[in-house]
Amino acid sequence: MIGHIFDSELPPIETLLLIALADYADHNGRCWPSKETLARRSRVSKRTVDKYIKRLADGEWLKIEVQGGRKSNNYVLNLDKILAVQPCKPCTPKTEKEHSTLQALHPSHASHVAPELSIEVKNTGGTKTPPVPDAKKSQAKEHSWFSAWWCFAYAQIVGEKYAFQKKDAGQIKQLLSKLGLAETVCRACVYFDLPPQQRFPRGSPTVGGLLHQINEVVRFDRDLEDRFIAAGLLPDESIILTAFQPWEKKTDA
Numbered sequence: 001m002i003g004h005i006f007d008s009e010l011p012p013i014e015t016l017l018l019i020a021l022a023d024y025a026d027h028n029g030r031c032w033p034s035k036e037t038l039a040r041r042s043r044v045s046k047r048t049v050d051k052y053i054k055r056l057a058d059g060e061w062l063k064i065e066v067q068g069g070r071k072s073n074n075y076v077l078n079l080d081k082i083l084a085v086q087p088c089k090p091c092t093p094k095t096e097k098e099h100s101t102l103q104a105l106h107p108s109h110a111s112h113v114a115p116e117l118s119i120e121v122k123n124t125g126g127t128k129t130p131p132v133p134d135a136k137k138s139q140a141k142e143h144s145w146f147s148a149w150w151c152f153a154y155a156q157i158v159g160e161k162y163a164f165q166k167k168d169a170g171q172i173k174q175l176l177s178k179l180g181l182a183e184t185v186c187r188a189c190v191y192f193d194l195p196p197q198q199r200f201p202r203g204s205p206t207v208g209g210l211l212h213q214i215n216e217v218v219r220f221d222r223d224l225e226d227r228f229i230a231a232g233l234l235p236d237e238s239i240i241l242t243a244f245q246p247w248e249k250k251t252d253a
Contacts, residue, residue, distance in 0.1 A: 018077075020037075030075070042211075061081060142242065153218060171211045179214075182241060189233075191209070199213070
């Protein structure tokens with residue numbers, strides 16, 4: 001689908017927005033990313049997102065289903081129109097694998113099934129190219145944030161302090177490097193929500209258990225999101241993850 005959008009005659013901003021939407025869309029062309037997510041993916045402001053999403057709707061590339069409250073709008077891509085665009089032959093892959101990536105904490109009204117990932121638990125010891133300083137700083141920030149969020153969520157759900165261990169830090173690094181922050185948080189919510197008898201290890205959740213079951217905890221729906229938001233464990237769509245720090249407020253109280 002993305003190849004068709006690239007070869008359409010849409011102007012640059014509409015093209016980027018439609019590609020961002022297509023990346024989140026399910027097989028019916030339906031998706032619900034927040035305006036903040038679309039702005040970040042398209043490198044524009046949220047006001048610009050509003051303007052050009054309307055242009056895409058006016059051009060019948062998509063339909064907008066406005067949701068009430070704080071929920072993201074639903075967008076339904078016009079698959080017939082998009083797929084009618086003829087991609088240039090040299091750029092067309094022999095097989096096109098459509099995939100749907102879990103959005104930054106605003107998944108489907110139905111259940112979302114994330115792609116299965118292969119995560120090596122052991123350290124391969126391979127040589128890696130060191131990241132640039134800005135990326136390194138961002139990775140450290142996300143690692144610190146998830147560590148704090150995990151301990152806070154655990155305390156709220158289990159009712160006791162999480163015994164954070166040195167090995168947890170390495171396991172969090174693996175999760176973030178493979179999944180990214182938003183996807184890791186979504187799967188952690190599913191893991192926290194599992195009945196104790198279905199969770200590894202049985203009983204209280206652990207970072208190691210999340211890593212062990214990562215390919216099993218892939219269904220994160222709107223009901224679960226709403227419950228975690230209501231419990232103060234997730235932000236609403238207007239707040240980016242790393243700016244959401246409920247444990248700081250709790251400490252100040």
